[in-house]
Amino acid sequence: MKNIEIEALKVTSNIKLSSLPTFIDVETSESKKEKELDKIRIKLSKLQDKLYAHNKYGVLICLQGMDTAGKDSLVREVFKEFNARGVVVHSFKTPNSNELEHDYLWRHYIALPEKGKFSVFNRTHYENVLVTRVHPNYILNENIPGVNSVEDITADFWENRFESINNFEKHITSNGVIVLKFFLHLSKEEQRLRLIRRLETEKHNWKFSPSDLKERELWDDYQVCYEEAINKTSKKHAPWYVIPADNKETARYLVAKTILEELQKYSDIKEPELEPEIKENIKMYRDKLANEK
Template sequence: MNLDDYKVSSKIKLKDIATKEVIVDAKKGLKKIRKKLSSIQNAMYAEGKFGLLICLQGMDTSGKDSLIREVFKDVNASGVVVHSFKVPTELELKHDFMWRHYIALPPKGKIGIFNRTHYENVLVTRVHPQYIFAENIPAVKKIEDLDDAFYHDRMERINQFENHLATNGTIVLKFFLNLSKDEQKNRLLRRLNIPEKNWKFSDADLKERKLWDKYQFCYEDLLNRTSKENAPWFVIPADDKPTARLRLAEILIKELEKYNFTAPELSPKLKVQIDDFKAQLNNE
């Protein structure tokens, strides 16, 4: 796998990027990689120098929830924390737009997964600018104040935020699950056709689907403006779920192996006493 095929390192157009890739035996491949991911997280925890923030974005039904479940199921449960950001609460709206994300960051040694992320603040709010008024920003008095410059300024604030994280030991990796409109239709129909899946369906999904082109424009803009070397975006073809999960896991492994996490050794003083410690325990 060539990382450059998925990494946003130059200007992209989403319409030119494939939404479907199929790997035979992707499930089997993922099973092997999961054990490696678990081992890396254990070493990262023992070393205690870095945390990992994984950002997942994608259109409705792109498979974020199931991807998290399948990719991280072998990682120590205490080593992974998932945050799914919904509509901001009253308390969250009393702070700046990044506050609720900052307090959810993973500590060193752990993996934090943002299922929908701080990028909703330049995505959903750009598609539905009226949402911004709930933030009570002094400079925003009318809808015309929410122009491209407003959102581009927010993107720059996000770049600064992620640069600050990287400088202080948080590895930031961001993944956009690139789903086709046809496949989204199939997945929505599946939710309607299978009774036990009905609970997943919302009529809001259909309303948002009508805004598909606007969402694609906003995604393309944010991907191009916020993919940086210390916080890169990767565009993952999402029409085939097993392949999407495998590709994301492969990218994680390749990126994390660069850090060569190593558990610390015992001090020389304790090392020479290992046999004594064993003896004490065996003679209890």
């Protein structure tokens, strides 16, 4: 199996999405990719146990991508070996009335992981500079002072949002949240094929909505917004990774590999040492339990 260096996927300078691949050949079969993913899942589950016992870091995994990019199935496959109590998945949809009574980052802040746990954002706080930028009229629902019409939403407005998101991520990483952000880079042709499969496969019909086609017409607008958002917010403390997503199995493998290799860099994540008195008396405690009647 071809080795893919995760550094090649990390955004460390300005990128052009149109020049980045949506498919990458790892030179192996689907079954072998599944076996490799399974090995990584087991390692991640053991690392999760250490993270929980260590109780100093939380991990935030952010997933973004166009519709049909494979976010849901990726969450299912990558995290299936995790202790269910140690990972929480949040899928952020249109803000509800309660969420609109707060600033746009509030609902994301309260969903951050506890120490020792993982949170997965399936669609993230970046929707606030993606969907709202393609559809600026959505901003009016936030009832922001000084923003009374779409004409009030200037270039400075979006610059302030990027700055706020960078500050948000800087704040949480400095307080123990490890942030890894993944853009599932899908081609327009592959999306077309996946939408057709949704329509042709009865059990997947429910996933289709006519609005999918309306959003597809705005493909180029979304690509421009994604590109700018990634370029303005990929930082050393909260990097973006652009994952070729035309093959779902490869995308899952690359995301899992990236998470594992990045977390392994935190050499301080270890189970806590027992207090000397307890450690010295382990044999006594074991014998006491073994001789219990």
